[in-house]
Amino acid sequence: MRRERSGEVKAFASLFHGRQDAFGLMQGEKIMAVRRPVTLLHYRLHLEGKLRLGIYPLLPGGMTHFLALDFDGSLAEESAFEAFTCTLHFGLPLAWEISKSRGVHLWLFFSAPVSARAARRVARMLLEEAGVQAEIFPKQDALPEGGLGNFIWLPLSGGSVRQGRTLFVDPTHLLPHPDQRKYLSTIEKISPEKLAQLVDLNGLKEDETVHHRTEKTRIFSGDLLPCAKRMLEGVEEGCRDMAAFRLAIHLKSRGYSIEETERLLQEGNATKNRPPLAARVISAKVRSAYLRGYSGYGCEDPLIIPFCEESCPIKQKMLTALYVAEENP
Numbered sequence: 001m002r003r004e005r006s007g008e009v010k011a012f013a014s015l016f017h018g019r020q021d022a023f024g025l026m027q028g029e030k031i032m033a034v035r036r037p038v039t040l041l042h043y044r045l046h047l048e049g050k051l052r053l054g055i056y057p058l059l060p061g062g063m064t065h066f067l068a069l070d071f072d073g074s075l076a077e078e079s080a081f082e083a084f085t086c087t088l089h090f091g092l093p094l095a096w097e098i099s100k101s102r103g104v105h106l107w108l109f110f111s112a113p114v115s116a117r118a119a120r121r122v123a124r125m126l127l128e129e130a131g132v133q134a135e136i137f138p139k140q141d142a143l144p145e146g147g148l149g150n151f152i153w154l155p156l157s158g159g160s161v162r163q164g165r166t167l168f169v170d171p172t173h174l175l176p177h178p179d180q181r182k183y184l185s186t187i188e189k190i191s192p193e194k195l196a197q198l199v200d201l202n203g204l205k206e207d208e209t210v211h212h213r214t215e216k217t218r219i220f221s222g223d224l225l226p227c228a229k230r231m232l233e234g235v236e237e238g239c240r241d242m243a244a245f246r247l248a249i250h251l252k253s254r255g256y257s258i259e260e261t262e263r264l265l266q267e268g269n270a271t272k273n274r275p276p277l278a279a280r281v282i283s284a285k286v287r288s289a290y291l292r293g294y295s296g297y298g299c300e301d302p303l304i305i306p307f308c309e310e311s312c313p314i315k316q317k318m319l320t321a322l323y324v325a326e327e328n329p
């Protein structure tokens with residue numbers, strides 16, 4: 001039994017892996033940042049409810065093992081659901097935790113350390129597309145000299161667990177998983193390659209605004225891509241908002257102004273989408289596509305894939321790259 005318990009603590013510490021030379025600590029009502037090595041004992045005492053442990057996710061060198069979105073306030077659950085639904089479109093497996101304050105933490109874990117800058121850009125894209133706000137952990141892209149960043153409290157905090165908090169739940173019914181430790185062992189991690197692909201396909205490598213990106217976003221010179229043409233013919237309920245966002249990116253890459261794009265999408269939405277989206281949603285998607293500097297066409301988004309055609313030059317380019325990679329492992 002003791003060996004089994006030790007294995008559970010190690011697995012928990014491995015999943016919530018951060019800086020090893022500092023940690024956050026709460027004992028009683030006192031909160032402190034401690035600059036000394038975090039050990040398995042700290043993780044065990046956290047799980048037993050004898051202290052509350054916070055981990056600094058941002059590693060020296062600007063890397064991280066996980067990403068977390070922290071939703072608080074009266075709309076925390078609703079906002080988290082919007083973000084969770086959005087991440088499913090990108091194939092990102094988020095774990096849903098009811099936080100100590102009865103807000104929501106959404107966790108994404110990586111199979112190896114990834115760039116915090118890249119992870120945070122993906123997080124900002126997801127929140128922007130979902131139309132919600134949340135704190136992102138790590139909170140910084142990189143550490144200043146001698147800095148630690150911000151720690152995040154870990155889940156499964158002994159006393160809080162007994163109160164139905166800091167537990168992982170099924171996002172559909174918001175009921176706690178019966179065996180929390182077993183659930184953690186099943187969490188899927190995404191690879192650094194998957195994250196890099198998301199950054200590349202969604203044009204997240206730069207933070208410049210549309211005024212600096214107009215020419216750079218023209219990754220395909222010519223008429224609109226086949227998927228954009230098909231989306232302009234009308235989109236059914238279930239993917240209208242995502243299609244509007246991607247169409248705005250297509251039109252931006254062709255040099256259309258933000259005003260022209262909104263006019264075209266509002267007209268198409270009113271006459272061809274059944275049922276049409278609210279005009280304010282179209283406006284929000286267009287502003288997001290232009291003002292946040294996105295340039296990805298969403299080629300891997302399950303909601304966009306049905307509009308793709310084999311003749312698409314972008315798809316052909318991706319298939320060629322895949323073929324080359326398979327031929328040269």
